[in-house]
Amino acid sequence: MAEQHSAALAHQFDDLAQQLDASTFGMWVFLITEIMFFGGLFAGYAVYRSAYPEAFAAGSLHLDIALGGFNTVVLIASSLTMALAVRAAQLGDNPAVVRFLLLTLLLGTTFLGVKVFEYHHKWVEHLVPGPAFHFDGPLAPQVQMMFCFYFAMTGMHALHMVVGVGLLVYFIAQARARRYSPDYYGPVEVMGLYWHFVDIVWIFLFPLLYLIGHRR
Amino acid sequence: MMHRVEPKSVYFKVFAALMALTTLTVWVSYYDLGDFSIAAALAIAVTKALLVILFFMHVRHSPPLTRVAVAGGFLWLVILLVLTLSDYFSRGWLPSPSGW
Numbered sequence: 070m071a072e073q074h075s076a077a078l079a080h081q082f083d084d085l086a087q088q089l090d091a092s093t094f095g096m097w098v099f100l101i102t103e104i105m106f107f108g109g110l111f112a113g114y115a116v117y118r119s120a121y122p123e124a125f126a127a128g129s130l131h132l133d134i135a136l137g138g139f140n141t142v143v144l145i146a147s148s149l150t151m152a153l154a155v156r157a158a159q160l161g162d163n164p165a166v167v168r169f170l171l172l173t174l175l176l177g178t179t180f181l182g183v184k185v186f187e188y189h190h191k192w193v194e195h196l197v198p199g200p201a202f203h204f205d206g207p208l209a210p211q212v213q214m215m216f217c218f219y220f221a222m223t224g225m226h227a228l229h230m231v232v233g234v235g236l237l238v239y240f241i242a243q244a245r246a247r248r249y250s251p252d253y254y255g256p257v258e259v260m261g262l263y264w265h266f267v268d269i270v271w272i273f274l275f276p277l278l279y280l281i282g283h284r285r
Numbered sequence: 286m287m288h289r290v291e292p293k294s295v296y297f298k299v300f301a302a303l304m305a306l307t308t309l310t311v312w313v314s315y316y317d318l319g320d321f322s323i324a325a326a327l328a329i330a331v332t333k334a335l336l337v338i339l340f341f342m343h344v345r346h347s348p349p350l351t352r353v354a355v356a357g358g359f360l361w362l363v364i365l366l367v368l369t370l371s372d373y374f375s376r377g378w379l380p381s382p383s384g385w
Contacts, residue, residue: 089288093343094351101358108362112369119374134311141307149300152341159290258288258343265341269334275307276326280314 077253085252092255096262103229107270110225114218114277124211128204128219129282131196133187137279140183141271147176148268155261158244158254166244166257173264174237177230184227191216219278226274229267236260289346299340306333 075085082088118125154169188197195203196216204212240260243249249257310329318325339345344355 090348090351093347094354097351097354097358101354101361104358104362105365108365112366115366115370116373119370138307138311142304145300145303145307148303148337148341149296152296153293156290156293156296159288262342265337268341269337272333272337273330276310276314276330280311280326281322283315 075252077250089255089258092259093262096259100262100266103266107222107225110218110222111273111277114222117214117218118281121208121211121214124208125215126282127206127208128196128212128215129279131191131194132219132279132282133190134279134283136183136187137275140180141275143176143180143183144268144271147173147180148265150176151261151264155254155257158249158257159251161250161254163244163247163249166249167241170237170241170244174234174241177234177237181227181230181234184223184230188220191220222274223278226267226270229270233264233267236263288343291340291343295340299336302336303333306336 078085078088082091150169150172154166154173157163157165157169191197195201198213198217198220202213202216203209206212237260240257243256306329310326313325313329314322316322338355344352347355
């Protein structure tokens, strides 16, 4: 087998296919721990939202659907560019990997920029849980709880985005050095898995946080 | 070439479907469907997640070991959610003796 002599093959693997399967499998095992981690947050959210549905709806009215929807579009678009970057890596087209990863980076930082703007707005409106929290009406304590979930869940999500943006910078540098080839694109594939996972978390956060208060 | 290289059109179609479902979830949230509002929101989100997992994350063409691991991960997530919520949602269904 010629590919056994490939420079990209680490010595502990039989062949390149096994090497790639092992790295994607390992990444999925890590992502499952992430699923369980975010799952705990979603379980807590479900318990408190079912206990205080009016407060969660009232708090949700203070989230901007236009900004949340814009960020949803931005993040899904970044998943598209990420998928195209992985495809380019599969073909060994390093310049295209650089282009698509730069687009992904641009969209990812756009998402985080909007998030900073939103957080700042919540701070100005005294909706950040803590001593400065203020909400008119008898539901104030429960609305504060809703915002605890909002900041914990979107904050953990944003932290994952920050990590992803850092990883993207590294992968762009690697692709610029023409490191990837049809024999060796596993790292880009694994980076893609991480990025898409973070996208999926947001796919659930958007309707559960932004879209529960304004129904007629 | 170890993994199948998808035509670009597959990714663009999945992106278009995700955009359509995002529009749908915003639109449907403006109607009061009672308990079906949350069911609709979750059904749309699960559909979007499946599209991302199967196409963007290549699980559609992954080896069986990876697919079993992925399915197992979500099975355990369901156990986490169902057991937690069955406790909280069923509290007060039965009268408990006072003094406990």
